Amino acid sequence: MGGGPVSFQEKCRQCGECLLGEFAGICPLTRCPKGLLNGPCGGAKDGKCEVDRGLDCAWLSIYQRLKVLGKLEGLTRAPLFKDYAKEKRPRSLKVGQEG
Template structure:
């Protein structure tokens, strides 16, 4: 899921100082699990804004805020009037969710209430860590399933650097050395030979921004068939 945290309050206040009425849009998926865009957070932000003398015309928790069409349909059904009345939309999900609203509301300012941090695994309630960098070409097949592009602050592909320190990373003693983890894992599954392979420089062209993907079958042209 996409991990988010609340943006600095002062920055948001600066963003919205010219506006009086707001529509608050949360998301039932990642942002709800991160406690940045579910019902309780919407309620809290509403109270905050009202304390500042602002008006909240309405709010909604989108099912999946990064799904453009679905969100459009939901909002039209549930919140048309409240949206029309609002000067400004505050999106309480990730950067993708914010840009759904930017696409849907061409003539209204849209501001994010959250910073988008990373693609995360949830380890416990409201505890997240980053394991995948969405780099475009998966290398987990050669690393015992642990991603060094993500888990190593240098993204090293051929083993630990000189900063490895009793299983910890030079960057922080709170980070386990990715390559010691990979070594231990490969030892356990009897695949240490995978670590002997010299890994060539990564092809970053497979991660060229902005990425997009279309796997729809286009019957008319026969192009873009799903693989």
């Protein structure tokens, strides 16, 4: 242990209706800047998000992981509606010793 501050980010919105099991551990609500639930927007270029070119397209990541797992049929069951009243926002924490 030891050292300086550590950065921590949750990759979950705590929406109360978890999709991680259906999307190979990748949450489209959190990983996609547009929060799309029904697939990619079509704006990705070279696998990068059109909103933030520093990010991989969440839906391309989901597709690639499901393909490796042999579970592409999961993409046909995307939920149409979510109850956003259940949602909590992720946070960033700095953990470490002061000094």
